[in-house]
Amino acid sequence: MSVSLFAFANGNNEKWLKPHKTLTEEQIKQQLPFYPSRASTNGHKLTPEMFEDPKICQGCHNEIYQQWERSVMANSWEDPIYRELFKRASAATDGKVDNFCVACHSPIGLTSMNANAASFDTDEHIPGVNCEVCHHIVGLTGSDNGAYILAPNKDKHVKLGPRTDAESPYHNTQFLSLQTKSEFCSACHNVSHPFNSTPIERTYDEWLESTYNEQGIHCQDCHMTPGPGKKANPGKSAVMGKPREHIYSHEFTGGNSTLHQYFDDPDSAELAREMLRSAATMEFIELPANLVAGEMATIKIKVSNVGAGHKLPTGFPEGREVWIDFKVNTADKEQIYRSGAVVDGHTEEGTRNFKVTLGDANGNVVDLNVWEVDRILSDTRILPNGYSVVDYTFMVPEDISGNITLDATLNYWPFSQKLVDELLGEGKLKVDIVNMTSAQIKLPVTKEKSAKAIAMK
Numbered sequence: 001m002s003v004s005l006f007a008f009a010n011g012n013n014e015k016w017l018k019p020h021k022t023l024t025e026e027q028i029k030q031q032l033p034f035y036p037s038r039a040s041t042n043g044h045k046l047t048p049e050m051f052e053d054p055k056i057c058q059g060c061h062n063e064i065y066q067q068w069e070r071s072v073m074a075n076s077w078e079d080p081i082y083r084e085l086f087k088r089a090s091a092a093t094d095g096k097v098d099n100f101c102v103a104c105h106s107p108i109g110l111t112s113m114n115a116n117a118a119s120f121d122t123d124e125h126i127p128g129v130n131c132e133v134c135h136h137i138v139g140l141t142g143s144d145n146g147a148y149i150l151a152p153n154k155d156k157h158v159k160l161g162p163r164t165d166a167e168s169p170y171h172n173t174q175f176l177s178l179q180t181k182s183e184f185c186s187a188c189h190n191v192s193h194p195f196n197s198t199p200i201e202r203t204y205d206e207w208l209e210s211t212y213n214e215q216g217i218h219c220q221d222c223h224m225t226p227g228p229g230k231k232a233n234p235g236k237s238a239v240m241g242k243p244r245e246h247i248y249s250h251e252f253t254g255g256n257s258t259l260h261q262y263f264d265d266p267d268s269a270e271l272a273r274e275m276l277r278s279a280a281t282m283e284f285i286e287l288p289a290n291l292v293a294g295e296m297a298t299i300k301i302k303v304s305n306v307g308a309g310h311k312l313p314t315g316f317p318e319g320r321e322v323w324i325d326f327k328v329n330t331a332d333k334e335q336i337y338r339s340g341a342v343v344d345g346h347t348e349e350g351t352r353n354f355k356v357t358l359g360d361a362n363g364n365v366v367d368l369n370v371w372e373v374d375r376i377l378s379d380t381r382i383l384p385n386g387y388s389v390v391d392y393t394f395m396v397p398e399d400i401s402g403n404i405t406l407d408a409t410l411n412y413w414p415f416s417q418k419l420v421d422e423l424l425g426e427g428k429l430k431v432d433i434v435n436m437t438s439a440q441i442k443l444p445v446t447k448e449k450s451a452k453a454i455a456m457k
């Protein structure tokens, strides 16, 4: 005991204070061929011809193809916000992050096409996350930063899937239990900073620590159904397929209605709004029976994450924000208090929001240059099945009578208008503010404090 304490005091603790990689560049290359991503091809050299065109799959899996084609993941390389941020990240790091970003936004581009930021300037078609990616992931090397093992097999022509009894006249099939579990999604839905390991995006870990994990409710159970709350989707997954009680659909709806709108797909945008509306409830709690003219009032609001199997919101931390727009109006519709308005393209100072704030090595806020992230400054997002209570204090004017209306709206946007304007230029993309839920109540105003004020109902 005393010996180890002595050693500690003598500076042998250096490795704990300053973690460092002991591997040589050569060793890193061997273990991580697509460093700094963790993607692997099991040592094989891949070419684009090893992957089939999703159009071929469409021949028999038409419905799944159409769902997938509209999804955010199908567009993960075309996404204009991604492109612009990637270009900047690449330029700022002399291309050192290229493999990293491409690993998740185009696994085929990474492993078989040497795709990088310069690929945007060519006519080459770089695929997003498509059928051939997900149905050829044979295993994982970890649970973040693109830790998938991608192994296409044109000679054996096997597609990995969730069924033990699938038979196809075109390809062989093989059951892979990994595909039915959240772990499968972890490779891409956990992002750590490639060089300093700051946990930037942690959707899988958030789920891992939730009651959904305990109950065996996986990502697929919420994101591979036709919509929130719709569990069963009977049918066939292929023209010659067997009738099944549930077919896993491939819209992969999340919250990004703005991107669907950009791609001119109002139906998918509406699905995303539905998803968001299923995620939260909001209520006033511990309300006073009345407000008193000329005195300060405090109002509490409780927001619960009832539908998301991870934090609310989750994902892309520079942007994703849920916030309360709270207004207090008199009977004459005169506004006496507001918090949560959008001013100059962002939520105003003091807004009660649910968001991650990232910081750089000096503790300054990072809202765009994600490669500079070194720490998490704050995280006010709501845990899965958890809730948050916020409060507002304002002055009730002397000269009013009648009722006061409390009006709260819970909003979501995938990124602020300011951030988009900064990235793409003003007027290029209008951010869709989604109203997730709202709460309204009237309270009487009395001239004096009254212990026996009329209870509201």
Ligand code: HEC
Pocket: 052, 053, 054, 056, 057, 058, 059, 060, 061, 131, 132, 135, 159, 160, 161, 162, 163, 164, 165, 166, 167, 168, 169, 170, 171, 173, 174, 175, 176, 236, 237, 238, 239, 240, 241, 242, 244
């Ligand atoms: C000629 C028709 C046809 C084509 C083309 C086709 N499939 Fe299939 N596929 C089927 C049938 C039939 C099944 C079995 C469905 C069932 O049993 O429910 C199937 C099943 C699957 C499964 C599920 C396997 C499992 O274990 O559950 C996957 C994954 C799959 N196909 C992927 C693909 C991909 C990717 C492509 C394109 C490269 C493709 N298929 C092209 C007919 C086809």
Ligand code: HEC
Pocket: 054, 057, 058, 061, 064, 065, 066, 068, 069, 073, 129, 130, 131, 132, 133, 134, 135, 161, 162, 163, 179, 180, 181, 184, 220, 221, 224, 237, 238, 244, 246, 247, 248, 250
């Ligand atoms: C992001 C990864 C991903 C992409 C992209 C993807 N799939 Fe899947 N697919 C899955 C997963 C995961 C399952 C199994 C879900 C489960 O059982 O929990 C699945 C299931 C299937 C099934 C079986 C469905 C059933 O219920 O029997 C077929 C067939 C299939 N996919 C074909 C395709 C085709 C064709 C494409 C492209 C048009 C495609 N997939 C794109 C991940 C993906």
Ligand code: HEC
Pocket: 072, 073, 075, 076, 077, 079, 082, 103, 104, 105, 107, 129, 133, 134, 184, 185, 186, 187, 188, 189, 219, 220, 223, 252, 253, 254, 255, 256, 257, 272, 315
């Ligand atoms: C190969 C990497 C990869 C895998 C595997 C993967 N994803 Fe994704 N996913 C992405 C990327 C990249 C995006 C973001 C694309 C963008 O916004 O440009 C994304 C986006 C999404 C979105 C849309 C979010 C939104 O903002 O609307 C959902 C939902 C989603 N994925 C669910 C899943 C689920 C469920 C699984 C597992 C069955 C899965 N993903 C597996 C890479 C992956």
Ligand code: HEC
Pocket: 182, 185, 186, 189, 203, 204, 207, 212, 217, 218, 219, 220, 221, 222, 223, 228, 253, 254, 255, 256, 275, 276, 278, 279, 307, 308, 309, 310, 311, 312, 313, 314, 315, 316, 320, 414
């Ligand atoms: C209990 C259902 C449920 C489970 C389980 C679940 N999700 Fe979600 N997910 C939702 C809902 C509802 C939303 C919309 C609200 C939000 O954005 O958080 C969502 C949103 C998302 C988004 C978009 C977030 C954003 O705002 O950009 C991604 C990405 C995502 N989920 C991925 C996953 C992954 C990966 C898993 C598994 C590790 C998973 N989800 C598990 C219900 C679920």
Ligand code: HEC
Pocket: 079, 081, 082, 083, 085, 086, 087, 089, 097, 100, 101, 102, 103, 104, 105, 144, 145, 146, 187, 188, 189, 190, 191, 192, 254, 256, 259, 314, 315, 316, 320, 370, 414
């Ligand atoms: C480990 C996988 C992974 C890596 C590495 C990764 N991303 Fe992503 N990225 C995702 C996922 C998953 C999402 C979707 C999360 C969500 O919907 O909130 C996403 C979303 C985004 C978005 C938001 C897009 C939108 O339209 O809302 C941008 C921008 C983005 N990524 C840029 C980058 C850049 C630039 C890099 C490299 C510095 C990078 N990503 C590296 C997985 C990854």
